[in-house]
Each structure stands twice: as C-alpha cells, then as structure tokens.
Amino acid sequence: LSAEQERDKGESILNALSQATATFFRHGVNDKTVNNVLKLIGEKADVSRVYIFKLDETKDESQISQIYEWVAKGVSSQIDNDNLISIPISDPMFSWWAERMSVRKNVMGITEEFDEPTKSVLSSQDIQSVLAIPIFVKDSWWGFIGFDDCISKRVWTDAEINALELLAFNLGGAIYRKEVEEDMTKLNATLEERVWERTKDLEQEVAERTITENLLRDSEEKYRLIYENANDGILLIMKNTIHLVNPKIIEIIGLLPKNIIGKQFSELVNAGYVDNVNNYFIEQDKETDKKKGDIQVHMLNGKWLELKSTCITWDFEPANLVFISDITKRKIAEKDLHELNRNLEKRINEEINRANIQQQLLVQKSKLESIGELSAGLAHEINQPLGGISMGLDNILFNINEDGLDENYLRRKINLLFKDIERIHKIIEHVRLFSRDQDKLIIEKISVNEVIDNALSLVSKQLKSRNIELIINFPDSTIYTSGNKYRLEQVILN
Known part of the structure; x- marks a missing residue:
C-alpha cells in the first residue's frame, strides 16, 4: 500500500x-x-x-x-x-x-x-x-x-x-x-437485602420490645396487686435486715412498716426463737430461686407465724423473699387436739383394763361353772379313797379286838391309808389350782399325757354315769409341750 x-x-x-x-x-x-x-x-x-x-x-x-x-x-x-x-x-x-x-x-x-x-x-x-x-x-x-x-x-x-x-x-x-x-x-443488592433484613429485624425488635414493655407493665401491675393484696405477709430480707414489707405485715405483726424496716426479724420474736431465726437468714445462698425449709416462730405479740423463704437476687445482691402466715389458730387447734388425743388414749387404756378384768372374770366364772358341773365326779373321786380309809380303819379295829394286830400288818395298813389321804390331797389341790384366778400366767414345760389324765379324772364319773366310754391312745413316749397346764385342762374340759 x-x-x-x-x-x-x-x-x-x-x-x-x-x-x-x-x-x-x-x-x-x-x-x-x-x-x-x-x-x-x-x-x-x-x-x-x-x-x-x-x-x-x-x-x-x-x-x-x-x-x-x-x-x-x-x-x-x-x-x-x-x-x-x-x-x-x-x-x-x-x-x-x-x-x-x-x-x-x-x-x-x-x-x-x-x-x-x-x-x-x-x-x-x-x-x-x-x-x-x-x-x-x-x-x-x-x-x-x-x-x-x-x-x-x-x-x-x-x-x-x-x-x-x-x-x-x-x-x-x-x-x-x-x-x-x-x-x-x-453490592447494592446485598446492601438492599441487608437493609431490608435489618429493617425487618428492627421492626421485629420494636414489635417485641413493645409487646415486652406491655407485658412488663401488665406483670408489674399484677405483681403489685398480688403484693399489696396477698393473704400472706411478704418481707424482703437482705443481710439479715428487713428492707421491704407488704401491707399484710401490719395486720400479722401489729407494727407499722416504719417500725419494721431496718430491723432484724429476730428482734420481733420471743427469746427462745432468736437463734433459729438468725441461722435461718444469716446464710445467704449463692444460687437464686432456691427454697429454704419452713420454720415456725413465736412472736413477741403472742402470735405463731410460719416462715417460707426463697433465695433471690435483688439489686445484684443475694436476698430472701419471705412469705409469712399467721398460724396462731392452727397452733391452738393442734394443742387442743393433742390434749384430746392424750385424754382419749387414757380412756382407751382404762377401757382395755376394764375389758381385761371382765375377760378374767368370765374365765374364772367358766372355771367355776366347770367345777360345779364336775362336782359329782369330784365327790366320787374323793369318796373312793375315803371309802378305802374307812375300810382300813375298820379292819384295824377288828384286828385290835381279835388281838390279831402285829407291827408289819399295822405298817402296811397305815401306808395304804396315807396313800388314800395323799390321793384326796392331790385331788383337792388340783381343783384348787384349777379354779384359782391366775394373775400371772405361768408358761412351762408340761406333759400332755398328764394334762389329759388330770382333765379326764374330773369327768370320768359323768362319762361313766352316761354310759360313755372314752378310749385314749397315748404314744409310747410322753408328749411334752410349752404352756400352762391348767389352761390346757380347761380347753380339754370345754
């Protein structure tokens, strides 16, 4: 180009x-x-x-x-x-x-x-x-x-x-x-999005804050009404000193708030409860919303109060929110109930003793009735050895008259007479012990065979008169048990 x-x-x-x-x-x-x-x-x-x-x-x-x-x-x-x-x-x-x-x-x-x-x-x-x-x-x-x-x-x-x-x-x-x-x-889109999001967040925050403020106002009003109209007294105690009271305290304690605030609660109770109250409030718990145990105190004005305390934080300091109930009427009722229970217990014991006496009388009556029913048998049991004694004495007199009495014969006859006398003595002693009212129940080792024999000896005459044959089969060895032989005889006779 x-x-x-x-x-x-x-x-x-x-x-x-x-x-x-x-x-x-x-x-x-x-x-x-x-x-x-x-x-x-x-x-x-x-x-x-x-x-x-x-x-x-x-x-x-x-x-x-x-x-x-x-x-x-x-x-x-x-x-x-x-x-x-x-x-x-x-x-x-x-x-x-x-x-x-x-x-x-x-x-x-x-x-x-x-x-x-x-x-x-x-x-x-x-x-x-x-x-x-x-x-x-x-x-x-x-x-x-x-x-x-x-x-x-x-x-x-x-x-x-x-x-x-x-x-x-x-x-x-x-x-x-x-x-x-x-x-x-x-960037503009991001900024717009962020602005929009932040605007929404702010709107949400404003809405939530408005709701929160309204709820807070409502809550404050409700709590104020509850605080002022509560049936219990309410105290705020910090460092063992009363800082706040509600109107109910005036009625319960009988003092105006100005005479309560600034004092220790222990100054309002009887001397015997001062240490308990001081120990109850002086130890502040580090954890909030922790409930303490309830205590009951006797006040200087004569009332009984029950304290329920919850550990809270107030102005960034540990405190006790104390709810106080007047339990004077309840304490009086408890005292009356205790006295009533004591009297009732005494009356119950008296009735039990009376019932025991009646029971003993009934048992004794039953024994006497049994003895009455057994009297015929007892007469027979006694008449037998008496008959033997009578015959033995007649025999001795006869031999004396006939000059046929020697020492051996006399000794043998006397021994037989003593046996019959001993038999009568045992029968009488047995009936005496059986019929006696035993204040102290003696529990001992007893022979069942012997108890049965003794019991049947009292009714053998009645059985025989009524043509009743009683057959008893004892084992080869004696049977023993632990108990009262007279009570067991009573059972067998019944």
Whole structure:
C-alpha cells in the first residue's frame, strides 16, 4: 500500500475505534455490542477474521478459550473449533504466546515464519498472517483480541498496530467498567437485602420490645396487686435486715412498716426463737430461686407465724423473699387436739383394763361353772379313797379286838391309808389350782399325757354315769409341750 492508502486505512480504523468506544460507553460490554464492534473493526481493518480469547484461572491449571468471533465473507469460522476451547497455557503451541502476552507483548507475524507447532495450528485455520494483542483489565491479564489475514501474507503497519492496541486497551477498560458495575449491582443488592433484613429485624425488635414493655407493665401491675393484696405477709430480707414489707405485715405483726424496716426479724420474736431465726437468714445462698425449709416462730405479740423463704437476687445482691402466715389458730387447734388425743388414749387404756378384768372374770366364772358341773365326779373321786380309809380303819379295829394286830400288818395298813389321804390331797389341790384366778400366767414345760389324765379324772364319773366310754391312745413316749397346764385342762374340759 502507498503511504496515502496506509494513512486512509489508519484513519478508517481510528474512526471505527471511536465508534466502538462510544458503543461500549453507551451500551456496555455484552454479546451484541462486542459482536457489532468486532464486525466494524474487521471491515475497517480489512481482515479475514477478528476474535477474542478469555483466560480462565479458576481451574487447577489456567486455560484460555475463544468466546467471540467475526469472519469476513467466504472465510471459515472457528468459533466451534474444539481445539480452541480450554487450551492450557502450558500447551506447546500456546505457552510462548502466554509468556509474551502476560507481560503486555503482542504476537504477530506471517504464518510460514513461525516455528512448529504454531505454524501447523495457524495453517489449519487458513491463516497467512496474524496479530494478537493482549487485553488487560486493570493490571491483570484477561485475554487477547486477534486479527487474521487469510488472503495475503500481511505485514502489520505501526498505524494498524497502534490503533488495534488502543482498541484492546479500551475493551479492557470497558470490561473493567462492566465488572465494577456488576460488583456494584451485587453490592447494592446485598446492601438492599441487608437493609431490608435489618429493617425487618428492627421492626421485629420494636414489635417485641413493645409487646415486652406491655407485658412488663401488665406483670408489674399484677405483681403489685398480688403484693399489696396477698393473704400472706411478704418481707424482703437482705443481710439479715428487713428492707421491704407488704401491707399484710401490719395486720400479722401489729407494727407499722416504719417500725419494721431496718430491723432484724429476730428482734420481733420471743427469746427462745432468736437463734433459729438468725441461722435461718444469716446464710445467704449463692444460687437464686432456691427454697429454704419452713420454720415456725413465736412472736413477741403472742402470735405463731410460719416462715417460707426463697433465695433471690435483688439489686445484684443475694436476698430472701419471705412469705409469712399467721398460724396462731392452727397452733391452738393442734394443742387442743393433742390434749384430746392424750385424754382419749387414757380412756382407751382404762377401757382395755376394764375389758381385761371382765375377760378374767368370765374365765374364772367358766372355771367355776366347770367345777360345779364336775362336782359329782369330784365327790366320787374323793369318796373312793375315803371309802378305802374307812375300810382300813375298820379292819384295824377288828384286828385290835381279835388281838390279831402285829407291827408289819399295822405298817402296811397305815401306808395304804396315807396313800388314800395323799390321793384326796392331790385331788383337792388340783381343783384348787384349777379354779384359782391366775394373775400371772405361768408358761412351762408340761406333759400332755398328764394334762389329759388330770382333765379326764374330773369327768370320768359323768362319762361313766352316761354310759360313755372314752378310749385314749397315748404314744409310747410322753408328749411334752410349752404352756400352762391348767389352761390346757380347761380347753380339754370345754
């Protein structure tokens, strides 16, 4: 080209560049504006192909891909060429391009003058001459814009290079502006969202605070009413000193608040309860809402009070909230009940003793009735040895009259008489002991065989008179048990 033609082409490119800059300024960087600018520049620069590659540094290894393209009529498009997508910057063909462009240096030249594999890659796209100019966004390499001449082995003039470098610079500025605008849009959206959220939070806080304040006012009013109208007296005690009282205290203790506040509660009780009260309040618990045990105290005014205390925190200090009930009537009732119980216990004991005496009399009566019924048998039991004694004495008298009495005979007869007398004595003693009222029940080892024999000896006459034969089968050995033999005889006779 002549110098004049080169100047005209340079001016034409500058005019196109001016239009491109205005387009980016007015409409921003988007698919439509970029494609229009590439077409405008491509036609004015009289090139076969104009394209933009973008660097992607989000992967493990940085890659670069073609994202925009304009081609002249009759020139093959490379936008769908898979070999131009996600090219690692370490690729043998592209690595030296990346090294130059990352330091703001252009790549340009005639294809046949490049080394392999660059030469083969460019030839496969019918490129005879190429100019690639890096695009920087602020200070970072963003990608590059390329210009291909597929018709001639074009030597790029300084005017063309300068104009196209200015295009790359303006494009980088437009991209930066777009990124800033996007960041601002995101920031504004975030700020708006935060403002909206904070506004909602504030509205919620205001609503909750309003509700809380209303509830607090209601609670304060309710607690005030409860405090002032409670049936129990209420005291606030801190460091063993009364700090606050409710109106009910006046009725219970009989003193005005001014005569109570500032005093220790122990000053209001009888001397015998001072230590208990002091020990109850002097130890402040560190844990709040902890209930203490109840205590009962006798007051100087004669009343009995019951104290129930809860440990609380008041003005950041440990305190006792004390509820006081007047239990004077209850104490009087308890005393009366105790006296009534004591008298009732005495009466019950008296009735038990009376019942025991009656029972003993009934037992004794039963014994006497049994003896009355057994009297015939007893008479028979006694008459038998008496008959023997009488006959023995008659026999002795007879022998005396006949002079037939000797010492051996006399001794034998006397022994028999003594046996009959002993038998009568045993019968009488047995009946006496059986019929006696035994105040002390004697428990001892007794022979069951002997008890049965003794009992039956008292009724043998009645049984015989009524033609009753009683058969008793005793074991070979004597049976022993523990008890009272006379009570057991009574059982057998009954």
